[in-house]
Every structure is written in C-alpha cells, then in structure tokens.
Amino acid sequence: MTRTGEQYLDALRDGREIWLDGEPVKDITRHRAFRNTARSIAHLYDLTHEAGFAPTLTVESGSGERIHRAFHxxxxYEDLVARRKAHKIWSEATFGFLGRSPDYMASGLAGFAALPEVFAGAGFDGxxxxAAHHRRMSTGDLYQAFTITNPQIDRTRSASEQEENDLYLRVVKETDGGIVVRGAKMIGTAAAFGDEVVVGTIEPLAPQDVEYALSFSVPLDTPGLKFVSRTSYEASARSVFDNPLSSRFDENDSLLVCDDVFVPWERVLVYRDVDASLHQWWATPAYNNFVHQSATRFWTKLEFLTGLAILIAKANNTYQLPPVQIQIGRLMSWVNIARSMxxxxxxxxxxVGxxxxVMINPEIASAHRAMAGDIYPKAVAExxxxxxxxxxQLPASGYDLLHPELGPVLAKYVRSPGHPAEARIKLLKLAWDALGSEFASRHEQYERFYHGAPHVYLPAVVRDGRPDLCEQLAQSCLDGYELDNSMYGAS
Ligand SMILES: Cc1cc2nc3c(=O)[nH]c(=O)nc-3n(C[C@H](O)[C@H](O)[C@H](O)COP(=O)(O)OP(=O)(O)OC[C@H]3O[C@@H](n4cnc5c(N)ncnc54)[C@H](O)[C@@H]3O)c2cc1C
Known part of the structure; x- marks a missing residue:
C-alpha cells in the first residue's frame, strides 16, 4: 500500500540534522524554507490514492500488495510505457520542477534489484x-534520496590523492556490526525531504581508491549525518501569487557531511570494490531508469515553458504575428524532440541480462542527457x-493590486486587450519565477549538470552509440569515386 501525504509528512518529523543559515531546522514540515515543498510532495503521495490515478501510479508487487510503479x-515494453505514464502524472503535478521527486530514485532501486549479481563483489556480496533494501523501500513506499558525487575539491586528483584523506567520503573503521564512514558528498537534491539516503559514487574511481568505493543507504535521522542546505528560494518567496513555483517546488540542494556515521552491514550495498561501485549505476538499469523519469519530466517542463510562451504572446496580443509563430514553432519542435526521444x-x-x-534504449538515453542540457537554456531564452x-515591469507584490492608491494605477497601466492587471501580473510573475528568478537560474544549472558534466556525458554519447555506422556511411561515399572521375566520365 502506498503512503498518504499525511503519513509522508509524519515520517519527516524525526531527528534529521538539516542546517540552513547557520541554524538547525527542527521540523521541515513547519519551517518556512521547506514546508510548502514538503506539502507539494505529500500531494504526490495523495495522488496514488485517487481513483483516477491509482491504477497508473501503482502496480501489484510480487507479494500481492500495491506499490508505486517506479519501484516495479x-x-x-508495456511495463515501460506504464511506468512513463506514472512519471508523467507526477511531472505534470509539479510542472517538471521537482527533478528528484520520489519516483526518480525509486526507479533506480528497481534497476539495482533487476540485476543483483552486479553487487556480488570479490570481497563483499551485497x-x-x-534485494532486502528494494523490498523495504517499495513496500514501505519510502522516499530514497541519494548523493553520489564527490565534492568539487580537486578534480585533477583521485579520491585518495586529495589534500586530506576524509574529504571524499570513505570507510574509516570496520566492526562486527558494520562500518564507520567519514567525509562528504554532493549534491543532495531533495535529500532533506527523503526517508533514506543512498551514498555512493557514480564516476569511476582509481584502483587505489578502495576505501572510497562503497555504497549504502541509511535513514535521514542516522546520528552523524548532516545536511548543509543552500539558500532557500521558498523562504524568500513573498507569496504563492508572487513566486508560484519557488514558493512550492523548491526541492532544496545540500552538502552531505558524514561525521563518523555507523552503517550496519545489512545496509551496505557495495564495499571496498571500485568495479561494483561504478557498475551498480551503469551495468544495472539504474541509470537508464533515471533517464526514463527525467526524460518524462523534461518533456513536461518543455510543454510548460511552451504553454507559458503561448499565454504570454496572447497576453501581449502578438500570438498571430509571423515572427512570433516562428518562435512558438521552435519551442513546439523541442517539445516534440523530447517526446519522440x-x-x-x-x-x-x-x-537486462x-x-x-527490460530497460529503455541506452544509446538514446545517453543522447537524451546531451540534448536536454543543450536545449533547456535555449528554450528559456526563447x-x-x-x-x-x-x-x-511588475509590482514588487501582487498585494499592490489591493492598495487603495496603487490598485487603480496598476489597473490602468498594466493591462492588455482581454487581460486586466491582475491576470497579466499573475501570468508574468509565474513566467519570471520560471525564467528569470534565482530559482529559474538554479534550474538551468540543474538541467545542465544533474546527470554529470558535459565533458563526461558528451564522450559517453560516442561510447554508448554507433559512431562506426556514421563513419561507414561517410566512408562509403568516399569509396564511391576516384581521382580519374571515371564513373561519371570527364567533364
Ligand atoms: C542543481 C544540481 C543538482 C544536483 N543534484 C545532485 C544529486 O541529487 N545527487 C548527486 O549525486 N549529484 C547531484 N548534482 C551534482 C552533479 O552530479 C554534478 O554537478 C555533476 O556530476 C558534475 O560534477 P561537478 O559539478 O563536480 O563538475 P566538475 O566535474 O567539476 O566539472 C565542472 C566543469 O569543470 C570542467 N572540467 C572539470 N573536470 C574536467 C576534465 N577532466 N576535463 C575537462 N573539463 C573538466 C568542465 O568545464 C566542467 O563543465 C547536482 C548538480 C546540480 C548543479
């Protein structure tokens, strides 16, 4: 059985250590930097109980209970389509602005469970x-956050060559009951809202980095686990009217610091194994499953931006102008590229093995992450x-519309045919939040980097693809004629 929103919110009220502006956050469901976003996530859980959505969002597990489809x-092929439809419902409910909604990593866990043999390392069999982790998370309908990137300290050195040993997270002690880990990971997107966090490394590690080659999952309130949050856009939002997206969909990003955290053996997935540390993401369907969620969300986000463009053009009475139709056409073509991929x-x-x-096509998944990072800033600019x-040219607050002196001034000068001041200001404030605010700028950075940096994912498109086919075609053209031009005769 999936959780209700209320059950999800109750679970957040534990001893988790989230820091913001130099202060610990006692209860994220009540704190002004987190509470609205927590409610937006709770709404996603509630949707799994609505008759219109439940058959798509949930599926019967092997043991007969209904779980979220992303865990399945x-x-x-039909399962893949069904999973995409589930991702689409949650993406539309958040307009594509919750990158790490619970279905993201749930699909990653399904990827791990699909090929458990990848976790059978030489020294540790995970x-x-x-399998137990996948069962616990899916039947408990738990929200899995994850931090799988080492902090940006010195990218020219391997993990064990950094200035200090404990900068990148590593194991510092082994006991009968488990291991003790110390160090940091970036970037915990939505980690503050999770029930558990998976810690690992998605990039290759050098052979000498075995102390750093591990992965595990622990509950957010595990002693020694600290999350240092970035600036909150939700906290600086004036109202939902003024900042409709950042006030409700600020998924938060944080630095994870593990201060001698004890991890019981049963929660360790990979241990001292540089191959398994990498392969858990790339040799299982985990990464491809991520792309399945994020490609659905990206398509939805482009639909949303294109919808905004149409509404703005209509509000400015420019929609029918041929140059504006060209711009809308460009946006619509990107929507369809995203959907078609x-x-x-x-x-x-x-x-899969x-x-x-089965999993989505890895070559297309690889190309998708290059395409999305490239197109998103262009769509925003358009x-x-x-x-x-x-x-x-918007009043600082929508409440100015209610001011006895300013209200009539705004009503007179901020309007266009069919769009009185309130409707126009409402639309353009939504647009600014999506396109120009600090929240919007973070989203551009997110779409460019959440799947890695371009110097990593662009070469991967070559590695995962068939460059030989392109090369052969060009070569066949070269092979089709000679210097003497004999095939077509001399001119
Ligand atoms: C908004 C946001 C949310 C994120 N959420 C998460 C999350 O939830 N979980 C998680 O684990 N990670 C998350 N990430 C982190 C993400 O995985 C990393 O940003 C990504 O892997 C790139 O690593 P990096 O930022 O350290 O960039 P770097 O690897 O340091 O690269 C930055 C730039 O430096 C240059 N550069 C660095 N090294 C080289 C090289 N060898 N060759 C050529 N050029 C180089 C390139 O110009 C590159 O673009 C998030 C990132 C962002 C921006």
Whole structure:
C-alpha cells in the first residue's frame, strides 16, 4: 500500500540534522524554507490514492500488495510505457520542477534489484542487501534520496590523492556490526525531504581508491549525518501569487557531511570494490531508469515553458504575428524532440541480462542527457525574448493590486486587450519565477549538470552509440569515386 501525504509528512518529523543559515531546522514540515515543498510532495503521495490515478501510479508487487510503479522491475515494453505514464502524472503535478521527486530514485532501486549479481563483489556480496533494501523501500513506499558525487575539491586528483584523506567520503573503521564512514558528498537534491539516503559514487574511481568505493543507504535521522542546505528560494518567496513555483517546488540542494556515521552491514550495498561501485549505476538499469523519469519530466517542463510562451504572446496580443509563430514553432519542435526521444527509447528497449527484465534504449538515453542540457537554456531564452519588458515591469507584490492608491494605477497601466492587471501580473510573475528568478537560474544549472558534466556525458554519447555506422556511411561515399572521375566520365 502506498503512503498518504499525511503519513509522508509524519515520517519527516524525526531527528534529521538539516542546517540552513547557520541554524538547525527542527521540523521541515513547519519551517518556512521547506514546508510548502514538503506539502507539494505529500500531494504526490495523495495522488496514488485517487481513483483516477491509482491504477497508473501503482502496480501489484510480487507479494500481492500495491506499490508505486517506479519501484516495479519492468519486464516488457508495456511495463515501460506504464511506468512513463506514472512519471508523467507526477511531472505534470509539479510542472517538471521537482527533478528528484520520489519516483526518480525509486526507479533506480528497481534497476539495482533487476540485476543483483552486479553487487556480488570479490570481497563483499551485497546481493541480499540489495534485494532486502528494494523490498523495504517499495513496500514501505519510502522516499530514497541519494548523493553520489564527490565534492568539487580537486578534480585533477583521485579520491585518495586529495589534500586530506576524509574529504571524499570513505570507510574509516570496520566492526562486527558494520562500518564507520567519514567525509562528504554532493549534491543532495531533495535529500532533506527523503526517508533514506543512498551514498555512493557514480564516476569511476582509481584502483587505489578502495576505501572510497562503497555504497549504502541509511535513514535521514542516522546520528552523524548532516545536511548543509543552500539558500532557500521558498523562504524568500513573498507569496504563492508572487513566486508560484519557488514558493512550492523548491526541492532544496545540500552538502552531505558524514561525521563518523555507523552503517550496519545489512545496509551496505557495495564495499571496498571500485568495479561494483561504478557498475551498480551503469551495468544495472539504474541509470537508464533515471533517464526514463527525467526524460518524462523534461518533456513536461518543455510543454510548460511552451504553454507559458503561448499565454504570454496572447497576453501581449502578438500570438498571430509571423515572427512570433516562428518562435512558438521552435519551442513546439523541442517539445516534440523530447517526446519522440522518450517514445523511441521505449520502443527500442533492450533486455537486462538473462532475467533482469527490460530497460529503455541506452544509446538514446545517453543522447537524451546531451540534448536536454543543450536545449533547456535555449528554450528559456526563447520565452524571455517573447516576453520582453513585461517580465520586469511588475509590482514588487501582487498585494499592490489591493492598495487603495496603487490598485487603480496598476489597473490602468498594466493591462492588455482581454487581460486586466491582475491576470497579466499573475501570468508574468509565474513566467519570471520560471525564467528569470534565482530559482529559474538554479534550474538551468540543474538541467545542465544533474546527470554529470558535459565533458563526461558528451564522450559517453560516442561510447554508448554507433559512431562506426556514421563513419561507414561517410566512408562509403568516399569509396564511391576516384581521382580519374571515371564513373561519371570527364567533364
Ligand atoms: C542543481 C544540481 C543538482 C544536483 N543534484 C545532485 C544529486 O541529487 N545527487 C548527486 O549525486 N549529484 C547531484 N548534482 C551534482 C552533479 O552530479 C554534478 O554537478 C555533476 O556530476 C558534475 O560534477 P561537478 O559539478 O563536480 O563538475 P566538475 O566535474 O567539476 O566539472 C565542472 C566543469 O569543470 C570542467 N572540467 C572539470 N573536470 C574536467 C576534465 N577532466 N576535463 C575537462 N573539463 C573538466 C568542465 O568545464 C566542467 O563543465 C547536482 C548538480 C546540480 C548543479
């Protein structure tokens, strides 16, 4: 049975150590930097109980109870389509602005469980732990956060060559009951809202980095686990009217610091194994499952931005102008590129091992992360071009509309045909929050980097793809003629 929103919010009221502006946050469900976003996530859980959505969002598990579909191991093309439809419902409920909604890492856990043999390392066998973890998280409908990037300290050195030993997270002690870990990881997007956090490393580690080659999952209130939050956009929002997105969908990002955290053996997935540390993401369907969620969310976010562009053009009475139709056409073409890549990746699915079910096409998944990081800033720039100065010429607060002196002034000068002041200000404040605010700028950085840096993912498109086919085609052209031009005769 999936959780209700209220059950989710109750679970957040534990001893987790979240820091913001130099102070510990006692209860994120009540704190002004987190409470609205927590409620937006709670709403997603509530949707799993609505008759119209439940059959899509949930599925019967092997043991007969209904779990969220993202936890389900896809066995067929139909399963992939069903999972995308579930991702779409949650993406639309958040307009694509919750990158790490609970279905993201839930699908990653399904990826781990699809191929547990990847966790059978030479010195540590994590197979049973992975299966038990997947069972516990799916049947408890728990929110799995994750931090799997080492902090940006010195990218020219390996983990064990950093200035100090405990900068990147590593194991410092082993006991009969488990291990003790120390160090940091970035960036815990939505980690503050999770029930548990997976800690690992998605990039390759050097052979000498075995102390750093581990992964595990622990509850957020584990002693010694500290999350240092970035600036909160939700806290600086004036109202939902003034900042409709940042006031409700600020998923938060934080630095994870582990201060001698004890991890019981049953919670360890990979231990002192540089190969398994990497392969858990790339040799299982985990990473591809992430892309399935994020490609669905990205498509939805482009639909949202394009919808904003249409509403703005209509409010400015420019919608029918041919140059504006060109701009809307450009945006619509990106929506359809995003949608088509998703559908193609499902249609060209591939099997996972001999009995691990199926996953979306890895070549298309790899290309998608390059495409999305490239297109998103362009889409934002296109909508800003359409909006012009109206995005800026907005009263500081929507409440100015109710002011006895300012209200009539705004009603007179901030309007366009069919759009009285309140409707126009409401629309353009939403647009600014999506396109120009600090929240919006963070989203540009997110779409460019959440799947890694370009110097990592662009070469991966070559590695995961078929460059030989492109090369062969060009070579066949070269091979089709000679210097003497004999095939077509001399001119
Ligand atoms: C908003 C946001 C949310 C995120 N959320 C999460 C999350 O939830 N969980 C998580 O684990 N991670 C998360 N990440 C982190 C993300 O995984 C990393 O940002 C990403 O892997 C890139 O690593 P980096 O930021 O350290 O960049 P770096 O690897 O330091 O690269 C930054 C730039 O430095 C240059 N550069 C660095 N090294 C090289 C090189 N070898 N060759 C050429 N150029 C180089 C390039 O110009 C590159 O673009 C998030 C990131 C962002 C921005």
């Amino acid at each position: 191991i896809a066995r067929s 197979r049973e732990n992975v 998703l559908i193609a990746a499902e249609t060209e699915f591939v099997p 001999s009995d691990g079910g 909508v800003k071009l359409l909006a012009g100065g109206g995005l800026i």
